[in-house]
Amino acid sequence: RHEIPKVEELEKGPWPSFVADAKQEALRRRKLADDRMMIDRYVVEDLLGQLELSFEDGETHWKHGGIVGVFGYGGGVIGRYSDVPEKFPGIAHFHTMRVNQPASKFYKTDFLRLLADLWEYRGSGLFNLHGSTGDIILLGTTTEQLEPIFYDMTHELDQDLGGSGSNLRTPSCCIGKARCEFACIDTQEMCYEMTMHYQDELHRPAFPYKFKFKFDGCPNCCVASIARSDIAFIGTWRDDIRIDQEAVKAYIAGDIVPRGGAQKGRDWGKFDIQKEVIDLCPSQCMWMEDGKLMIDNENCVRCMHCINVMPRALKPGKDTGVSLLVGAKAPILEGAQIAQVIVPFMKTEPPYDNVKEVIEKIWEFWMEEGKNRERIGELIQRVGLPKFLEIIGLPPAPQMIKTPRANPYIFWKEEDVKGGFTRDIKEFRARHKR
Amino acid sequence: RHEIPKVEELEKGPWPSFVADAKQEALRRRKLADDRMMIDRYVVEDLLGQLELSFEDGETHWKHGGIVGVFGYGGGVIGRYSDVPEKFPGIAHFHTMRVNQPASKFYKTDFLRLLADLWEYRGSGLFNLHGSTGDIILLGTTTEQLEPIFYDMTHELDQDLGGSGSNLRTPSCCIGKARCEFACIDTQEMCYEMTMHYQDELHRPAFPYKFKFKFDGCPNCCVASIARSDIAFIGTWRDDIRIDQEAVKAYIAGDIVPRGGAQKGRDWGKFDIQKEVIDLCPSQCMWMEDGKLMIDNENCVRCMHCINVMPRALKPGKDTGVSLLVGAKAPILEGAQIAQVIVPFMKTEPPYDNVKEVIEKIWEFWMEEGKNRERIGELIQRVGLPKFLEIIGLPPAPQMIKTPRANPYIFWKEEDVKGGFTRDIKEFRARHKR
């Protein structure tokens, strides 16, 4: 329908081309029967057309926001309207729906097919698999279709929407125990339980701003929890790394390829345990003794490096649990934050009541003290970590900081100081002339 | 004169006792002829008495400030009055004078004797050798004595006062070339020249706040320039570290004691060049090759460690010059600062005109933009380093930073951007409907 030379440029090259893909869908839609589509036939073509125009203008052609949604939910739908609807009527409305992905994104094809059918029928047929937060993103439909889609999805697919707006966002987790030998916690179960337990918080915005949960099975952080969630749940252990000395020898001898072969695209020479593991250990707590690899576990910071490089010889300990880190976010407004430790270690079992208790205390505090659009990480910075800990009832621990304060600007409380704060100038002046 | 049991406690113990010393002076004053003292005979005894009272009260007994000085100078004297003068009349006035010490604090005894005589005659006879900034501190005299002391000092001792108040403070330098093999710049000459050249700035406050110069001959920073001066001048080099391979061998063989024997109070075992030098090199740019010590000088960060440990084998390069770091200060108010690099390297020769040019540009900027009681380091933080560099006319260099910015909050200027900042909403709305 439109001339799209710049967009078509993107069909070339080896990497999967979303343009080529979109064009196949566009073609398909051209041929589809009218009753197989509840929205504009040319929706995909118009989208590509508007993209071309955006390239030319160097500016987006979507209008600002727009509040749409499904009844009773405050999130899950992002309203979107073209600002050149006369040129691209197919995308005059082009709302996305965020669909809560299953934990760690395993699918049965029957579900995916149903979803594809539904979305081709009532929407553009375009997906993001997946959105940055983890949702299945259904890209582009009209306002009228929102309720029917929700109805079909809940009734036929047993599937709910995800989060958007000032609420709990769709939690997400790494593959964990499903296919990873490093997992110290059951990320899927934890993610699922928290998602289900906090359905209300997820669907009905009542927070000062967005709030994200992410669950990583170990400090490798494959779901980026430490950088992208208001509470990062990260599996770890507190006993000793398990060592199989025979396997260590096999690594040294070159019988097992290090890091599971993840670097074998280049010839790095023979594996050197000293240079590649021991010298790179951030806490310098490893050494060789009589051909055995020794670890001073008390000084290990559980960085995973040695385990990553020699997964057949080393394994996390067995006394596993979770570390809670709080406050990661993107730079708007105070600058980006990586999450900070607030619970160095806790044991927990489904239904994770002790973890929920911490979560709820944090929310309570945030809802009370947080300003509009203030993330929890910013709030902690504003009120100070000591005060935050006091209110949440967590004991201060050196694990929460990289280093003690350098400045001596301590907020003493009245009860800390003998005699309190109130003093009498007369008494003082009796001792000290002006 | 006074009961001073607590103070007298401090006469005990091996470390030189200022109390025992003060008591010997007090005794001496008791015996001194009246015409040998222009201030109260009991000044020292009253000082000790007031100290005892302060111990009891847990509070100082000096009044707040007091503006006194010598004619035509805005600094050099710190006014001080007792707040219990009726008890301790000898120290009712107890001003200090700051006397500009000679560079790196070498003295001839004739000068010190004259000064001791003068100060015993017209002051308390108590000194600090030296004050934290570097001055000779004359502790305690009366207002009337200030002018006579200044007269005697300038006429008989050829000696001027130092700084206090919102001016250039007394510059100070490490021992440098006078007795140190590491000195890359002539710290005494530079310190002296700057002191003399800027006498007006030193004596007549016209700055927003204090300003300090300190000169260190090398990155060991023996005069603490990097932490305690608004401009730190630190000697360095940019060619190669000079190596005497024979001496290296001698160190390895144990024929020369490492670090000049500075650690020989304990048996640390045989010197291990690998562990003690090569492994501790912060830039990891050293290695042994065929019994020779190799340095990849391009990657050396001139930390001095290897030179410190093996001074007979290693010496700084010969292409020496000075690094300028700006903005060190104590924590009031924004928190303490260590000085930051603004000129990574410059060559300079007496009278250091190129350095003075930088200094003067900094002052000009600070006097224009600085708020009352704002140190230059705080001002740079307030306006931003890029803007500071632009105004001073220094080219930005990666040596000035530890790391590039993590946030993308860049202040683009209008001239950076094609088309400038002014845009027309009508034109925009022609492309984009509301």
Place this chain on the structure above:
Amino acid sequence: NPTKDRITDIGPRHYWDNFPPVIQNNYGKWAYHEVLEPGVLVHVSETGDRVYTVRCGSARLMTAAHVREICDIADKYCDGYVRFTTRNNIEFLVDSPEKVEALKKDLAGRKFASGSYKFPIGGTGACVSNIVHTQGYVHCHTPATDASSMVKAVMDEVFEYFTGMTLPAKVRVSMACCLNMCGAVHCSDIALLGIHRKPPIIDHEVIDQVCELPLVISSCPLGAISPDKTPEGRRTLKIKSERCMFCGNCYTMCPALPIADKDGDGVAILVGGKLSNAISEPKFSKVVVAYQPNNFPRFPEVVNTVKKIIEVYAADARKHERLGDWAERIGWEKFFEKTGIPFTEHLIDDYRLAYDTFRTSTQFKF
């Protein structure tokens, strides 16, 4: 009546049902893994079971048709199961080496009409994996650049690094089209970030009707916005442009402050961030190129810079060393020297925690 028969709060499907049997049977029992070749993993269970994973790139933005094709493949080889990774790659899991071979062959043969691979195999180990990214012109109202096109342009150019494992360590590239950073680029080895460089235009005609002016004023982190009146006496705002850092937060709050501009907008490149705690702590990416133009659709300047950085890193870094660890080891001054990227004043921090980025020592290289 939308509440009729209404079902709500049912959440996602339960994960267990989505697991293929081999995963169900070995849940929590995995003993170790190996990357057999780029894109092909095997995980070995304590029970002796093995699961083979073939990982393929994906554009993330995909159609129903493409999803069905994925399902076809999964049905054919994987008993109807498939998964997506946290970086939007597609994973086909099978339980025997034979199936791996058949699957690989099948996948390699599938191409779009234009010749691009539909399912390029790779994205494992010391590679450039898929680029995490955002909506751009495809769906968002605040972008300063486009996402999908830039990702395609970059991935085309670094394709060999996706299908190979030749790097010292993994290189994670992320992309976000505005400072909101939905691509969470703040901790990536290489981050591509859309940036605005002109202050918002004020739509005086409507602003007092469509926006809460006091809220907009307080939304500006630098206090650049203040109340004003139009000549006609209408309430409006004014912006001190020398205070504006082009963050776009005011536009997020108020549609009458459009900030996008053809000449103003472009791309910043950040490098050296990471997420994992392995060896070094997670860290932020740092801005090393303040601006490159929005040269649609293939962003040659951006692509070349990314490639150059990867190449210099690949040649210079040590085994196991992430990009940021490399840059810190050699020193940022050497990073600029080696990559040939010019150092400009824009790269010097002047925001809130700027002091901590200043060089407060004489330890630097010339």
Place this chain on the structure above:
Amino acid sequence: NPTKDRITDIGPRHYWDNFPPVIQNNYGKWAYHEVLEPGVLVHVSETGDRVYTVRCGSARLMTAAHVREICDIADKYCDGYVRFTTRNNIEFLVDSPEKVEALKKDLAGRKFASGSYKFPIGGTGACVSNIVHTQGYVHCHTPATDASSMVKAVMDEVFEYFTGMTLPAKVRVSMACCLNMCGAVHCSDIALLGIHRKPPIIDHEVIDQVCELPLVISSCPLGAISPDKTPEGRRTLKIKSERCMFCGNCYTMCPALPIADKDGDGVAILVGGKLSNAISEPKFSKVVVAYQPNNFPRFPEVVNTVKKIIEVYAADARKHERLGDWAERIGWEKFFEKTGIPFTEHLIDDYRLAYDTFRTSTQFKF
């Protein structure tokens, strides 16, 4: 007439005249040095000349009598030259080993009436050198503790570390009696710092006469001070005590806001700073004890803590490792464990750059 014959702006004496001949002759020509024994250095020149330095402790606060005694010694052994170090030690320079021996003997014999050494030899190499400090109750109006007495108490207790060279590296102790930190304690291995813990008292009767109220209000970095009226309608100030961090800056600006208090004032202990660029970059000292009482005149709590820290450090650190580098290597959590110092909420930063002190990784020890 004070301007008669006035001489001004003559600066200090020129350094060259103050140099003993051996220094003049070998200026800039020194080849290397050695610490022959604690307190005794030899520097060897390229010319073959040698200068021997005997370094002695000093109280810094000294009398004319003491200065004359120093001069007597310098006249006797050093041709009338003497110098002071940047840490207030006294240096006697001689040109032969024989003179060193005579000098040492002489110095060792000189004691005050009470038995303290006048000139303890030491302060070189891996020692605790003299404590840089400030005025305290001897001369200042803002102290939260006393300086000279605390220094004496500490040095008495760590005397063996001054006269020995048994530590892994130098340990620099500094002392400042209030947050102005004239002792520049912010970058010391161990820093003793007087702190206030009660907000200022307001001297309502005089404040509007002796202080510029707006200046005082703006002097508070936390905006804790605001205008107020007395019952009599006089202009005065009020202080929100929950916002006050007891910095004392308002008192510096205004004598009608005394902040010192017997029960409020005390000592904080900071550790791990350094100035030199050797091995690690210069760094700030960190608060590890938020408060210890002003137990005059010997501060047993402070002295014990200092001693404990030095002992644990001496036993645990590696050769060449400064205290801060040691603490960072073992981790601050281990620092607290090993020294037995309790970790309290007061040690967690909540000032401007606090975020950079937070642990943003899972890398920590239990």
